[in-house]
Amino acid sequence: MTDFDFDLFVIGGGSGGVRAARIAAQHGARVGLAEEYRYGGTCVIRGCVPKKLMVYASGFPDAFEDAAGFGWTVGPRSFDWSRLIAAKDAEISRLEAIYHGNLQKTGVQVFGARARLESPHEITLATGAHYSAKHVLIATGGTPFVPEIPGAELGITSNEIFDLETQPRRMIIVGGGYIASEFAGIMNGLGTHVRQLYRGDQILRGFDQDIRDHVADAMRARGVVVEIQRDVVTVEKSGDELEVTLDNGECHRVDQVMFATGRVPNTSGLGLEALGVKLKGNGAIVVDEWSQTSVPSVYAVGDVTDRAALTPVAIREGHAFADTVFGARAVRPDHRLIPTAIFTQPEAGTVGLTEAEARAAGEVEIYRSVFRPMLNTLGGRPERMMMKLIVSKADRKVLGCHIVGHGAGEMAQLVAIPMRMGATKEDFDATMAVHPTAAEELVTMRSPVE
Structure with missing residues (x-):
């Protein structure tokens, strides 16, 4: 096949995919991009951005308390969950429109549909449309992992917490990574009683031990019940509540259980295995230093490669790919010293x-x-x-x-x-x-x- 519909077809409209598409288009490439949900990906829609907005919201109780010591008198105050969620939604919609608009400004043809690979150069959309491309970039990100325990389907993940209609009064968060620990602080700051459970010996595995110990102690001092070497065995519905049984035999009744037990690369249903694209055991796409897979025409960037699951890393990888393949300038993303x-x-x-x-x-x-x-x-x-x-x-x-x-x-x-x-x-x-x-x-x- 020598005559392609596109020079590049990107599957995934998150930070990495959008950056690669825009830069490739600016280099003169004919670019198509398919996104089945919303533009901006995990970071903009249900990750970094809404999370940071909620972090800000949860910090105001500290400010109110501290104000008195600086001579201020703060009157009656209350928190309205629905107003926060509505304001967050409006900001996310604004940012998504910017992402979508920037793609169109650079001439990228966008498709609001799921896509899969039929061959190294052929893409099929859920709408039934077929396209060919000289190069294909997979940038489908990651998805929350939920452990297989009885009743796990009754809980939520970091995807759903941003859209809860009401604020839970009592909540169990399962996990010890940065997502679990961040939401424990957010919800505690907003007034929810939070119990965080982690099966390891200390939260924030992979970070420096002094950070782990200092943060854990401070979280407990702020009222979060942080329990290590503890896990959930079952979750059962009990009226309007959830009954959660732990591995030490304790039972806790809560309004919500959130599983923040890690994320896995989102590669299911893309047709990669049939093409011979090499995958890791967790489904991550294996790539070389140029983000190229085992199939020469197929590349991958961002969380789907499981190199460093951070938004700025995905953006840098996408930009480097576009410069290398379409900009006649070989650029390798540098994963050292990532702040x-x-x-x-x-x-x-x-x-x-x-x-x-x-x-x-x-x-x-x-x-x-x-x-x-x-x-x-x-x-x-x-x-x-x-x-x-x-x-x-x-x-x-x-x-x-x-x-x-x-x-x-x-x-x-x-x-x-x-x-x-x-x-x-x-x-x-x-x-x-x-x-x-x-x-x-x-x-x-x-x-x-x-």
């Missing part, structure tokens, strides 16, 4: 190696400061911040930076720049501090911990 924010309460920000990872690679020095930030003084809040730098003894480079507290995500983004440039501890030390700020701790820690 990450965890919008728990308190917030965490991290970039680089954990202490365990760094110690496994060589000798290190650890610089750590735990302190009560100025924001919490007059308000009488005992919550403390944590700053941590991991430094190589051999070349003095800063290998990891881990922060817990107000603005941690913002700081992680900025500190990632000098770290990518190879900054040493002495470079940090030579940088003038901004006072009074919390961030100045990053350049004033002089003595390593024992």
Whole structure:
């Protein structure tokens, strides 16, 4: 087949797919894109954006409480779940329209239908339409994983929580990752009694141990019941409530159970296996450093590849793919030193190696400061911040930076720049501090911990 309908056909209208389609079109390619649900993907529709809006909403009780210590008198207050959800929906609709409009402005032909591959160059839509393309990009993201336990279908996932008509008074959140921990903080801040259950030895597996311990302790201090080495055995309907039985024999009656037990690549029903596209055991598409699959005409970016399931990573991968294939400029996405924010309460920000990872690679020095930030003084809040730098003894480079507290995500983004440039501890030390700020701790820690 030499005469194709499109130079590129993208399956999936999330952040990675939309970026790849737009850049390819700007390079002069004829591009088609199919999306069966809404444009913007997990991040815009039911992930990062609505979650952060809810994080903001859940932080106002702290602000109201702290205001008194700063001389303010705050009158009667109440929270209306339906108003928050309506405002969130309006903002998501606005953003989706922007995504859709930007595709059309660059000349991408969009199809509101599910798509599957029939051959390395042929795509069939659920509408029955058939198209051919020289290159195909899979950018279908991920989907929540729900464990196979009796009654699991009675619960919800991070997809559905944004659309609940009423706020649950009591809630169990199953899982210990950043999604579970973030929603535990959100719902607790909005007034729901939250019990978070995690079968491991500490929440936030994969992050630095000091972040894990500091956040868990702070969450408990804020009223979240965090139980580790605990799991759900069954969920049963009991009138208007759910009866949840745990592995220690306890039973809890709640209004809602949310499973935040991980996400899996969304590759089912795409026709990949029949084409010979190599997949991992969890369904992730195997790609090389150029995002190319085992079938030369088929590429994949974003969460569906299970490399680093983060929106900015999907965007960078999609952009690099388009530049490489259609822009005559070979670009490989760089997955090193990815800064990450965890919008728990308190917030965490991290970039680089954990202490365990760094110690496994060589000798290190650890610089750590735990302190009560100025924001919490007059308000009488005992919550403390944590700053941590991991430094190589051999070349003095800063290998990891881990922060817990107000603005941690913002700081992680900025500190990632000098770290990518190879900054040493002495470079940090030579940088003038901004006072009074919390961030100045990053350049004033002089003595390593024992």
